[in-house]
Amino acid sequence: MEEKMNVQEQGTMEQASQAHLQNLFNSYMKSYSVKAALELGIADVIHSHGQPLTAPQLAAKIPISSSVDVSRLDRLMRLLVHTGVFAEEKSLAGEEGEEVLYGLTPVSKLMLRDSPVSMSPLVMLGVHPLFVSAWDNLAAWFRSTEGYPTAFEAKHGEPLWIKASHDPALNKLFNESMSSLSKLLMGSMVERCGEVFKGVSSLVDVGGGDGTVAGLIADAFPHIKCMLLDLPHVVASSSLQIPNVVAIGGDMFESVPPADAVLLK
Structure with missing residues (x-):
């Protein structure tokens, strides 16, 4: 009896392992489904409508071909519901029976x-072909x-920031991604860890990008003179106009402007 149970347990473990491995190598489907939802603006459409929508209603509002079978969109939405990106609601639809409506979740609100x-720029950067x-x-x-x-340099022959220096679209996406991440993380830091900045009268944000972090700090602590240091092409492409923040084009491996504090993130 015990031997039979061991065989059954082993079989169950093998099946679970097979399912786990299959889930791992199919995970790219989830990433690209989120990408498709972003490119189609599904979250924005539902948000603008103010309430959940059915697949046919969505199809009428997003930029897809009128010849596309709505069931394809329905399958995409079901996958995104399964992964927690959107929510599913069911309601009675008269003689047609039950209909499924798709609404926002805390995850899709970040899109x-x-x-x-x-977090849209971060998502699009993460699935960028490069x-x-x-x-x-x-x-x-x-x-x-x-x-x-x-691995990036092995594939493309140069680091990301050099690649971005001669690819304006990539540079824009990268800067938007870093700005998005900074807003998510640094906003909480400035709000909850203000004591870190006590006694600091000047600060340089190394790799400051578009100035999001320096701007947050300058706004919260007006007495701090904030500088951001980034590569010249980053500074040149930024429309930085933040009071009490000075943008400096340079290379941190060559020199960093003097300040009471240096921010590395």
Whole structure:
């Protein structure tokens, strides 16, 4: 009896392991489903409507071909419900029976383009072909004898920030992503850890991007003279106009402007 139970347990464990591995190698479907939802503006459409929508209602409001079978959109939404991105509600639809409506969740609210805490740029950067192809090249990087410090450089021949310096679209997306991340993290830091800035009269934010972090600090602590240091192409492409914040183009590996505090993140 005990031997039979062990065989059954082993079979159950094998099935669970198979399911786990399958879930791992299919995880890219979740990432690209979120990407599709962002590109189609699904969260924004539901938010603008003010209440959940059915798949046919969504199809009428988002930029898809009129020839597309609505069931395809319905399948996408069901996957995104399963992963917690959207919520599902059911209601009676007269003689047609039950209908499914799709609404927002705390996760999809982070995908709203006009939200001050939108993570849309981070999502789009994470699934950018340049990053995905670097991950696809991971094994080749381990085999390489070229000594590249990252898989990204092994694939593309140069670091991300150099790549961005001659790719305006990538540079814009990267800066927007860093700004998004900074708003999520640094806002809480400034609000809850203000004592860290006591006695500081000047600060330089190294790799300050578009000035989001320096601006948050300058706004919360007006007595601090804030500087941001970033590569010249980043500073040149930024429309920085924040009181008490000075943008400096340079390379932190060569020199960092003197200040009471240096912020590295």
